[in-house]
Amino acid sequence: MSTNRKSPQPNKERLVKAFSLEYCFPGELMVGWEAHHISGDEYNMIREDGLKRHISLHREIMTLEGKVVPYKDDSGVLRFGDKSVVIGKDINHEFHARKKQERGQGAGKKQVYLIMQNNPLRNIGELELGQEVDGKPLALVDSHILQYGERKIVVYPKMKETVLLVMNKPLHGGFLAYINVKDEQEGYSWRDGGGAPAGALIRPANPGEPARYVEEIAGEILDTARFWPEGSRSMVRYEFRSPKDAMTEQKLTQQLEKTAEIALRAGIEPEDYFEHEEIVTRLKELEKRWVKGQMGCTVGREFFFPETSPSPSLGR
Known part of the structure; x- marks a missing residue:
């Protein structure tokens, strides 16, 4: 009798399931600092070089970013605006x-x-x-x-959970999909299958290309996420961006085509035309705004490969 375990198989309704978990303290953790509890709302902030600062919770203090009101978070840190310090010694x-x-x-x-x-x-x-x-x-x-x-x-603490679900229902040249993001600090984000419009995941056409997650935004079908299979058979690399950035990129791309046409009519190369290069710079800045990470894929990893490629069988 074989003891080999089979990979989970997609059911009739669900083709793909992938998820990621992020563990961290809220805010930007100030490594090298500790908050030592004195009594009540009183704390000493101790830096590893011995520098000490006394604070009282809910009383305004001055920081490099301006005035903030420190408070204790349930996760075990003191919060100072966007910064946090672990409560504890040594x-x-x-x-x-x-x-x-x-x-x-x-x-x-x-x-x-x-x-x-x-x-x-x-x-x-x-x-x-x-x-x-x-x-x-x-x-x-x-x-x-x-x-x-x-x-x-x-x-x-577990700070964020992201789940990609792809259903067996054709949509926008791919299949109906949801990206659900549960943030312990902010609740569910705009990528919520229960409250936001659904998207679609489109399988890559060629090797090396990403699977594209598209949404209908202001009447246009635009990319807001993309996925690539990562080395391990269970991992997928992703990049997310906001619908606003997707719309901005589309508008800039359309403007780029117009400025290229204007430049060529004037007998100059587009890259020598100031307005054209200005748009190119803005597009490069937008490209940096994609949020990157990894997911573990429990069902349907072959969906992230082209249909004609030698990818794992369905459900792997």
């Missing part, structure tokens, strides 16, 4: 942990944490609470701090 920032699902049943359930090295980012492995590391049990020092051997490391 924290080691070489590693971090991510809370995973519990293992076992009933009274035997144990919380599991994935331990990650930070630089370079590397998966160390999963550990259960109580499991020994360098002679010491893995233990919670606080809700957001783990005792990992001789080190105290932070536990990053």
Whole structure:
């Protein structure tokens, strides 16, 4: 009897499912700083070189970005506008942990944490609470701090979950698709299958080209996401952008065609025409605005390959 596990197969309604999870503290984490609780709303901000600053929550302070009101976030950090500082002492920032699902049943359930090295980012492995590391049990020092051997490391909360679903229903030359983004700070984004217009995922025509996620925006079908298969058989690389950027690119591309025509009529090369080059510069800036990341694909990864390419079979 074979013990080989088959890849998940698409059902009649769903062709593709891919997802990504982002673990981090809210705001831009100020590495090298710690917030030490004194009492009540009083904290000392300590930098690794010994610099200290006393603050009180909900009282305005001056920062390099201007005046802000610090407050405590439920994730275990103090927030200062767009910045955040971990609450705790003697924290080691070489590693971090991510809370995973519990293992076992009933009274035997144990919380599991994935331990990650930070630089370079590397998966160390999963550990259960109580499991020994360098002679010491893995233990919670606080809700957001783990005792990992001789080190105290932070536990990053799940901040964002992104899911791509492609349904077996033709649309816009591809298939009906949704990109759902759940942000723990902001709730669901505009890419919400329950509230925003659906898009379509179009399979690439040629090797190396991306699968394109398109939406109908102001009566036009425009690209707002693109996907490529990544090295591992289960990974997909993505790039997202806003509908506003997609509309701006279309308008600039149309203007570029007009300025090229004007330049050629005047007997000069388009790149020598100031207005033409100005639009080219703006298009290059727009290209930098794509948000990039990776997804794990659990169903239908072959959809990200051209139909004629030697890609994995359906559902791999």
